[in-house]
Amino acid sequence: MNVENGIHDAHYYVPEPSRWPITGSIALFCMTCGTALWINDMQLGKWLLLAGFLILIHMLIGWFRDVITESQHGDYGQQVDHSFRWGMSWFIFSEVMFFAAFFGALFYTRTISVPELGWFSDTHEQLWPAFKATWPGVSGPKIAPYTPMEAFGIPAINTALLLTSGITVTWAHWGFVKNNRTQMALGLALTVALGAVFLVLQAFEYHHAYTQMHLTLASGAYGMTFFMLTGFHGMHVLVGAIMLSVMLGRVLKGHFTPEHHFGFEAAAWYWHFVDVVWLGLFVFVYCL
Known part of the structure; x- marks a missing residue:
């Protein structure tokens, strides 16, 4: 709490536990493994890379939606x-x-x-x-x-x-x-x-x-x-x-x-x- 700079709220908003960080980690893991496999001419690689991209897009949309909803509800002081x-x-x-x-x-x-x-x-x-x-x-x-x-x-x-x-x-x-x-x-x-x-x-x-x-x-x-x-x-x-x-x-x-x-x-x-x-x-x- 930074009272000296006038930054003080009665309650500091703490969001609920989120699944999005682990979802993003899974996406990056799939993309990394998929790229490595594809470079080594393994057909599974391109599908794993595609799956990673799709999971990442899902994570971005969901995380953006949650943060925007919290912001519009006035949760952020x-x-x-x-x-x-x-x-x-x-x-x-x-x-x-x-x-x-x-x-x-x-x-x-x-x-x-x-x-x-x-x-x-x-x-x-x-x-x-x-x-x-x-x-x-x-x-x-x-x-x-x-x-x-x-x-x-x-x-x-x-x-x-x-x-x-x-x-x-x-x-x-x-x-x-x-x-x-x-x-x-x-x-x-x-x-x-x-x-x-x-x-x-x-x-x-x-x-x-x-x-x-x-x-x-x-x-x-x-x-x-x-x-x-x-x-x-x-x-x-x-x-x-x-x-x-x-x-x-x-x-x-x-x-x-x-x-x-x-x-x-x-x-x-x-x-x-x-x-x-x-x-x-x-x-x-x-x-x-």
């Missing part, structure tokens, strides 16, 4: 709101550390390990005669020739899309503050649409990389880091778009007030985080 804000802040911090590890791997690979391999010319000429210590065109005897991804084209368009989406979600937030439901709905719809276009263009980019540029996960360190960073970011864009879509549905149902709309604020924080990560990706993966 100032203390709960304060807890939600800290919880979301720490969650985003954990996501920052998640991407920091991947950026660290990219930095180590291109700045330390690749140049070091180039210094030991006698060794790599005996072990890997075709190796060239140049980034991003790292080559070797087991790496098929590929074309590195350029910053112009789809990556530049996607950067413009995400920057624009940051403006539209902020405009939607102003609508929440002013209780302008038309502005809320329009801002959210535009943001979700921009996120969807981003994902479609990224799918085209991946198809072009695989079919025309011969850039795949097997393209050495560059291919692995490229698809690892952009792929995980694309997954975060998808999650953010789903969160904002839920907020749009709630706005259309008449939920939220100028004083109580943290559900939207949490989704907006997450979306801005996704925008900032993409700017780092665009500079360090595509431009440098």
Whole structure:
């Protein structure tokens, strides 16, 4: 209870025991096992992966429904709101550390390990005669020739899309503050649409990389880091778009007030985080 900051409720709401955390754990377990089996050419893998996705969707719908119902019943006071804000802040911090590890791997690979391999010319000429210590065109005897991804084209368009989406979600937030439901709905719809276009263009980019540029996960360190960073970011864009879509549905149902709309604020924080990560990706993966 934080009385000093004026955060005090007579009763702190404690929800009933929920089955959704264990449901989500089962979904992730099925997805992990399914992916591992599928990679090893076992037919059971794709069905287990599909089952995991379906269980995860069921969990998301059920958990969102329960939280929305509790919120609309007025169960959440100032203390709960304060807890939600800290919880979301720490969650985003954990996501920052998640991407920091991947950026660290990219930095180590291109700045330390690749140049070091180039210094030991006698060794790599005996072990890997075709190796060239140049980034991003790292080559070797087991790496098929590929074309590195350029910053112009789809990556530049996607950067413009995400920057624009940051403006539209902020405009939607102003609508929440002013209780302008038309502005809320329009801002959210535009943001979700921009996120969807981003994902479609990224799918085209991946198809072009695989079919025309011969850039795949097997393209050495560059291919692995490229698809690892952009792929995980694309997954975060998808999650953010789903969160904002839920907020749009709630706005259309008449939920939220100028004083109580943290559900939207949490989704907006997450979306801005996704925008900032993409700017780092665009500079360090595509431009440098």
